[in-house]
Amino acid sequence: MKLVIVESPNKVRKIREFLGAGFRVAASFGHVRDLPAKGGLGVAFENGKIIPAYVMLERSAPHIAELAGLVKQSSEIILATDPDREGEAIAWHVSRLLGEHAYSRVVFHAVTKEAVQKAMTEPRPLDQRLVDAQQARRVLDRVVGWLVSPTLRSISKEARSAGRVQSVALRLAAEREKEIQKHSIVNYFILCAKLEKGGAPPPFSAKLIAWKSRPLAQRLSDPIVAEKTVDWCKKQKWLVLSCERRDAARNAPPPFTTATIQQAASVRLGLNPDVTMKLLQSLFEDGRITYHRTDSRALAPESTKEARDVIAEDFPPEYLPKAPIIHAAKSANAQEAHEAIRPTHPESGAQALGGGDLGKLYRLIWQRFISCQMSSGRDQITTLDVACAPGAWKNAEGALEPMGVFQAKGKVTLFDGWRRLAGEDATEEAKRKGKKGADDAADDEENNIELPLLDAGDELDLLSLAALKRATKPPPRYTQASLIKKLEHEGIGRPSTYAAIMRVILERGYVTEEKRKLSATPLGISVTDFLIRHYTGSFIDLDYTRRLEDDLDRIARGEADWEKVVTAASFGVLALARRAGLWYDPLAKP
Numbered sequence: 001m002k003l004v005i006v007e008s009p010n011k012v013r014k015i016r017e018f019l020g021a022g023f024r025v026a027a028s029f030g031h032v033r034d035l036p037a038k039g040g041l042g043v044a045f046e047n048g049k050i051i052p053a054y055v056m057l058e059r060s061a062p063h064i065a066e067l068a069g070l071v072k073q074s075s076e077i078i079l080a081t082d083p084d085r086e087g088e089a090i091a092w093h094v095s096r097l098l099g100e101h102a103y104s105r106v107v108f109h110a111v112t113k114e115a116v117q118k119a120m121t122e123p124r125p126l127d128q129r130l131v132d133a134q135q136a137r138r139v140l141d142r143v144v145g146w147l148v149s150p151t152l153r154s155i156s157k158e159a160r161s162a163g164r165v166q167s168v169a170l171r172l173a174a175e176r177e178k179e180i181q182k183h184s185i186v187n188y189f190i191l192c193a194k195l196e197k198g199g200a201p202p203p204f205s206a207k208l209i210a211w212k213s214r215p216l217a218q219r220l221s222d223p224i225v226a227e228k229t230v231d232w233c234k235k236q237k238w239l240v241l242s243c244e245r246r247d248a249a250r251n252a253p254p255p256f257t258t259a260t261i262q263q264a265a266s267v268r269l270g271l272n273p274d275v276t277m278k279l280l281q282s283l284f285e286d287g288r289i290t291y292h293r294t295d296s297r298a299l300a301p302e303s304t305k306e307a308r309d310v311i312a313e314d315f316p317p318e319y320l321p322k323a324p325i326i327h328a329a330k331s332a333n334a335q336e337a338h339e340a341i342r343p344t345h346p347e348s349g350a351q352a353l354g355g356g357d358l359g360k361l362y363r364l365i366w367q368r369f370i371s372c373q374m375s376s377g378r379d380q381i382t383t384l385d386v387a388c389a390p391g392a393w394k395n396a397e398g399a400l401e402p403m404g405v406f407q408a409k410g411k412v413t414l415f416d417g418w419r420r421l422a423g424e425d426a427t428e429e430a431k432r433k434g435k436k437g438a439d440d441a442a443d444d445e446e447n448n449i450e451l452p453l454l455d456a457g458d459e460l461d462l463l464s465l466a467a468l469k470r471a472t473k474p475p476p477r478y479t480q481a482s483l484i485k486k487l488e489h490e491g492i493g494r495p496s497t498y499a500a501i502m503r504v505i506l507e508r509g510y511v512t513e514e515k516r517k518l519s520a521t522p523l524g525i526s527v528t529d530f531l532i533r534h535y536t537g538s539f540i541d542l543d544y545t546r547r548l549e550d551d552l553d554r555i556a557r558g559e560a561d562w563e564k565v566v567t568a569a570s571f572g573v574l575a576l577a578r579r580a581g582l583w584y585d586p587l588a589k590p
Helices: 009-019 058-072 085-098 113-120 128-154 166-182 223-233 258-269 273-285 301-314 356-371 438-448 480-490 498-507 522-535 542-556 562-579
Strands: 002-006 023-027 043-046 049-052 076-079 103-105 187-197 200-211 238-250 377-388 404-415 459-471 511-514 517-520
Touching: 002 009, 002 058, 009 023, 009 113, 009 273, 023 058, 043 128, 043 562, 049 128, 049 562, 058 085, 076 085, 085 103, 085 128, 128 522, 128 542, 128 562, 166 480, 166 498, 166 517, 166 522, 166 542, 187 223, 187 238, 187 377, 187 404, 200 377, 223 459, 258 273, 258 356, 258 480, 258 498, 273 356, 273 498, 301 356, 480 498, 498 511, 517 522, 522 562, 542 562
Parallel strands: 002 023, 002 076, 076 103
Antiparallel strands: 043 049, 187 200, 187 459, 200 404, 238 377, 238 459, 377 404, 511 517
């Protein structure tokens, strides 16, 4: 009898059915060992070696006992935990608790019969590089928390902890809050003209962008000057300076990664990252989607064929490109051995799981997967520049210039392409709601119209001209979606960490959430100020954390020694912690 050990008990029945007779399937029920929760740091640094004092989790004792009994009855032990660093580490910890046996490791990225059976034909040894990469992250997180958190007590008893990655996320939120607090409202005016050519519709609106060749950014700050400018311009001649029309392609966004599905679920469905990850775990374990902890945009050739088959069946021919679309990796560190998140059986359709959050999330994944293989959209972009009082003044070279230049922009969809299915990129939060005020939304709406095709020199009739009052706005607060997007852009954190980061800064009271907006609290701002004051040059800096993340990825690729990376980073933090008031050396003993 062969014993297959997986992480989740939810997979056991399904995998047992896939493998049939001759296999016994059992679960570890997730992590089985960790650094001790109490009694010290739990890590020793001795002669260039790192010795973590792992202990078995209390809840894992009955599950390990059951697995130990099954091992005695088995001819072969197959470790089939999840296909990432965490899964590799769990498999390694399980093997350490079960003792010396001949273990083999298999990985599958979807809980389907084809994927599981194929994985069983490709066993390999445990990958110590991935185990070390996970150990490095765990030890570093423990060291930073253990060294830094006690020093926070000097500012507040409520400042309970600092973390290696959460502190950077908090810094972003706190600095944004300071920008908002410092913002001073400034009123200004936009001069907006309504024009048409010789009574021939359609009329169009244009805004003042330059006066005497100096850019105005469409703003006048003095109401008296704005009104006088309006009165003067109403008496002037208006001509077309230029009319440029071009076609622009709108390529489909790539299939979802962990970060982008969390953003999309927040924007489209209002789900926080924690809920999203739990739903994704359920979809994966049920065999509905491929593995959901991934930063890869890659798709298997057979999956792109499945998407193209759906497009050919459900859409007119022009929506199917001549060849499959390959989406480039976002970074050199993307784990291209993994796939992006996609449905395992796209032919079942977007409505396969019905309503509810689970069904809505699946539908979002299905739409993104199918649309990423659809034809690009095409838009017609028109930019129309208009002269008010042409030739009314001489520039420094003596050439005659218009006194004012007004500009209109328009966009018309020539071919919707992938947008016929997906509508738009589901991660684009600012375009959907919340970021812009009513005035700005009205201004933007004018850009989504068709403008007349005019020739330079055409005379125009001024139908109306007004000074529209506006006010400057502070930068928007982050939402969980936009903060994750920022962290991903900065190379901070990795796919499996974003949900935990959001949860911790909220639970610690460093950030509050109202109407999906994140606001750094006075406590969160104080903690950030303290960390910047004492730990600059270490984990609180974006550049440092980004470089450290890259080093941790290099460990996973076998390009760096985990003990050297972790030792250097740990003692660097220790030196800063001592300066910040840490009175003992927790690295001296395990």
